[in-house]
Amino acid sequence: QSNYKVAILSGDGIGPEVMAEAIKVLRAVEQRFAIKFTMQEALIGGAAIDGAGQPLPPQTLSLCQQSDAILFGSVGGPKWTGLAPDQQPERGSLLPLRKTFDLFCNLRPGQIYPAFAELSPLHPRVSSLGMDVLCVRELTGGIYFGEKGRGDDSAFDTQTYSKAEISRIAKVAFEAAMKRNRKVTSIDKANVLQTSILWREVVTEIAKDYPEVELEHMYIDNAAMQLIRSPQQFDVLLCDNLFGDILSDEIAAIAGSLGLLPSASLNGSGFGLYEPAGGSAPDIAGQGIANPIAQILSAALMLRYSFGQEAAAVAIEQAVQQCLEQGIVTRDIQPDSRYGTADVGDAVAAAI
Amino acid sequence: QSNYKVAILSGDGIGPEVMAEAIKVLRAVEQRFAIKFTMQEALIGGAAIDGAGQPLPPQTLSLCQQSDAILFGSVGGPKWTGLAPDQQPERGSLLPLRKTFDLFCNLRPGQIYPAFAELSPLHPRVSSLGMDVLCVRELTGGIYFGEKGRGDDSAFDTQTYSKAEISRIAKVAFEAAMKRNRKVTSIDKANVLQTSILWREVVTEIAKDYPEVELEHMYIDNAAMQLIRSPQQFDVLLCDNLFGDILSDEIAAIAGSLGLLPSASLNGSGFGLYEPAGGSAPDIAGQGIANPIAQILSAALMLRYSFGQEAAAVAIEQAVQQCLEQGIVTRDIQPDSRYGTADVGDAVAAAI
Ligand SMILES: CC(C)[C@H](C(=O)O)[C@@H](O)C(=O)O
Ligand SMILES: CC(C)[C@H](C(=O)O)[C@@H](O)C(=O)O
Numbered sequence: 163q164s165n166y167k168v169a170i171l172s173g174d175g176i177g178p179e180v181m182a183e184a185i186k187v188l189r190a191v192e193q194r195f196a197i198k199f200t201m202q203e204a205l206i207g208g209a210a211i212d213g214a215g216q217p218l219p220p221q222t223l224s225l226c227q228q229s230d231a232i233l234f235g236s237v238g239g240p241k242w243t244g245l246a247p248d249q250q251p252e253r254g255s256l257l258p259l260r261k262t263f264d265l266f267c268n269l270r271p272g273q274i275y276p277a278f279a280e281l282s283p284l285h286p287r288v289s290s291l292g293m294d295v296l297c298v299r300e301l302t303g304g305i306y307f308g309e310k311g312r313g314d315d316s317a318f319d320t321q322t323y324s325k326a327e328i329s330r331i332a333k334v335a336f337e338a339a340m341k342r343n344r345k346v347t348s349i350d351k352a353n354v355l356q357t358s359i360l361w362r363e364v365v366t367e368i369a370k371d372y373p374e375v376e377l378e379h380m381y382i383d384n385a386a387m388q389l390i391r392s393p394q395q396f397d398v399l400l401c402d403n404l405f406g407d408i409l410s411d412e413i414a415a416i417a418g419s420l421g422l423l424p425s426a427s428l429n430g431s432g433f434g435l436y437e438p439a440g441g442s443a444p445d446i447a448g449q450g451i452a453n454p455i456a457q458i459l460s461a462a463l464m465l466r467y468s469f470g471q472e473a474a475a476v477a478i479e480q481a482v483q484q485c486l487e488q489g490i491v492t493r494d495i496q497p498d499s500r501y502g503t504a505d506v507g508d509a510v511a512a513a514i
Numbered sequence: 515q516s517n518y519k520v521a522i523l524s525g526d527g528i529g530p531e532v533m534a535e536a537i538k539v540l541r542a543v544e545q546r547f548a549i550k551f552t553m554q555e556a557l558i559g560g561a562a563i564d565g566a567g568q569p570l571p572p573q574t575l576s577l578c579q580q581s582d583a584i585l586f587g588s589v590g591g592p593k594w595t596g597l598a599p600d601q602q603p604e605r606g607s608l609l610p611l612r613k614t615f616d617l618f619c620n621l622r623p624g625q626i627y628p629a630f631a632e633l634s635p636l637h638p639r640v641s642s643l644g645m646d647v648l649c650v651r652e653l654t655g656g657i658y659f660g661e662k663g664r665g666d667d668s669a670f671d672t673q674t675y676s677k678a679e680i681s682r683i684a685k686v687a688f689e690a691a692m693k694r695n696r697k698v699t700s701i702d703k704a705n706v707l708q709t710s711i712l713w714r715e716v717v718t719e720i721a722k723d724y725p726e727v728e729l730e731h732m733y734i735d736n737a738a739m740q741l742i743r744s745p746q747q748f749d750v751l752l753c754d755n756l757f758g759d760i761l762s763d764e765i766a767a768i769a770g771s772l773g774l775l776p777s778a779s780l781n782g783s784g785f786g787l788y789e790p791a792g793g794s795a796p797d798i799a800g801q802g803i804a805n806p807i808a809q810i811l812s813a814a815l816m817l818r819y820s821f822g823q824e825a826a827a828v829a830i831e832q833a834v835q836q837c838l839e840q841g842i843v844t845r846d847i848q849p850d851s852r853y854g855t856a857d858v859g860d861a862v863a864a865a866i
Contacts, residue, residue: 321670322670
């Protein structure tokens with residue numbers, strides 16, 4: 163029997179509510195598979211600012227260091243928007259976690275589910291063609307972490323990329339494409355940026371090891387346009403940190419179902435942070451109506467990528483699929499739904 | 515009688531065809547208003563690479579320097595994609611023109627025309643609410659023009675902004691908002707970038723001079739999402755060079771009618787470059803089916819911003835509106851249309 167230590171960082175807003183359902187589902191997994199989870203909670207984000215004076219307290223960091231993976235809820239809310247940028251819940255927790263654990267690889271799947279194509283803000287003539295993309299985003303380099311500073315009358319930020327940084331994320335994209343539809347669209351601005359020229363060179367080089375995968379290069383401005391015009395043309399999108407930030411949110415908007423989208427942030431040794439793509443949604447927090455599916459699917463990604471428990475991951479994903487088909491969903495998915503957060507969690511757990 | 519010198523840079527692909535119609539319309543303007551245009555053509559882009567060995571030959575640059583404005587077609591095509599990035603038609607012509615003439619201000623209106631809402635790839639429940647945004651993009655600073663370079667194993671780009679650069683573009687946005695719906699949404703990534711923190715400070719300061727204008731700050735990732743979810747919430751978008759590049763193309767995709775969207779790139783003394791938002795569309799070049807309206811509306815913007823001929827600008831815009839209402843449009847707007855490029859140009863000219 164495998165035993166995994168999971169750091170549970172629920173955070174703010176709807177974080178704790180949806181996390182409770184993910185935990186419920188993980189307990190159901192324990193019943194069916196020879197897996198045991200040791201889950202321990204710690205403060206993060208706004209709750210940590212209030213409770214421990216900073217968004218990522220040392221105790222939280224050391225819990226993460228002693229764990230096999232981090233299951234992350236969501237952080238932020240109106241209460242903390244007045245703080246300096248680097249002390250705010252989102253930035254003050256996520257950026258140092260990414261850097262400390264070298265979580266260089268962010269995976270964000272985005273789908274238009276055929277049964278829920280109406281959720282997409284795209285025209286039916288577009289959304290009916292579907293979308294099934296995986297955004298692979300470099301997460302520990304680029305303009306996020308380069309030298310930056312401020313003078314009296316000016317400011318600067320530096321974007322740097324090394325060949326090693328680019329090739330390790332490119333490999334992830336090509337490996338993922340091999341298990342999907344064998345197409346990688348690499349995003350850059352090589353007509354303007356030196357880092358993009360290097361990006362294009364390295365990606366082209368890595369592509370040689372994957373002759374079955376079609377490689378396409380696309381400028382970021384064109385990609386922002388093409389995703390709206392015909393999202394079905396994409397399979398894997400390979401992006402640097404900043405472009406991936408922008409496009410993954412654009413993809414989420416196109417999917418129209420933030421409440422269904424999980425994400426994984428991984429390092430090279432199987433450690434990862436798993437979180438829903440959506441935010442803390444303070445406007446609906448505490449009402450028991452938040453959609454727990456993105457959090458539950460994040461737990462499935464944890465089983466897959468950090469624990470190598472593919473069967474258990476698939477069991478969760480199938481259970482979720484079953485609930486979607488049976489219409490056991492919250493109001494963001496079906497406005498007239500009578501199901502709440504806990505109902506959905508119960509149904510997924512029961513289906514496992 | 516006013517006499518204006520216009521440098522005509524038609525470029526590649528559909529550029530020459532749609533430019534011919536814009537010239538036709540300017541000749542019609544001469545008939546009705548006390549205005550005379552001295553128009554002189556020069557090579558640009560791929561045509562200039564082929565004809566003079568470089569995308570922006572010295573003769574072209576000096577023609578521009580002797581002119582009161584530049585009417586620009588579109589550049590680029592498959593023939594030149596193998597060239598080094600800085601020698602390609604688009605980058606090799608536009609970037610030096612922007613820098614030489616200090617064209618710091620790019621204006622790109624984006625609309626969902628109620629009568630043509632079906633052109634938008636957005637769902638009718640979204641597109642029926644309309645969109646009418648003006649993207650104000652800083653065009654001569656930021657990561658486009660900062661120090662950049664290449665080492666053996668790495669590359670870097672620098673984004674710098676000074677207070678002066680930010681305040682001059684911010685003023686343009688607020689002035690524009692005063693004539694529109696009095697809302698400015700300033701785009702940044704102030705949770706990560708020092709240049710964005712400065713951007714936010716300066717914009718907030720400038721806003722004090724425009725108490726009637728509502729100012730909102732939005733992160734670039736959220737803006738990429740919100741534009742798709744509810745584009746009707748925006749009036750003026752104020753963006754740095756890179757974010758404006760991305761969002762203006764996203765807006766064009768949402769409008770769904772690239773062939774209708776003009777743009778203006780201005781400096782502080784009334785000089786400007788006017789061009790359609792769309793590209794050179796080599797796939798349909800030479801067939802007489804390209805939509806000339808974006809080029810014609812670009813000429814209207816030239817009359818407004820460079821020549822202060824508001825009445826003539828409005829006359830063109832109304833003539834275009836009339837053609838749209840009468841269905842005298844090319845196939846990109848109405849698939850079963852029997853009108854070609856010249857028909858639309860004739861109709862607009864006749865309506866003036
Ligand atoms: C909170 C912010 C720093 C973060 C980012 O930009 O990476 C967020 O937008 C994300 O995508 O996880
Ligand atoms: C051709 C390219 C350098 C240019 C830019 O990025 O500014 C283009 O995309 C534009 O928006 O005019």
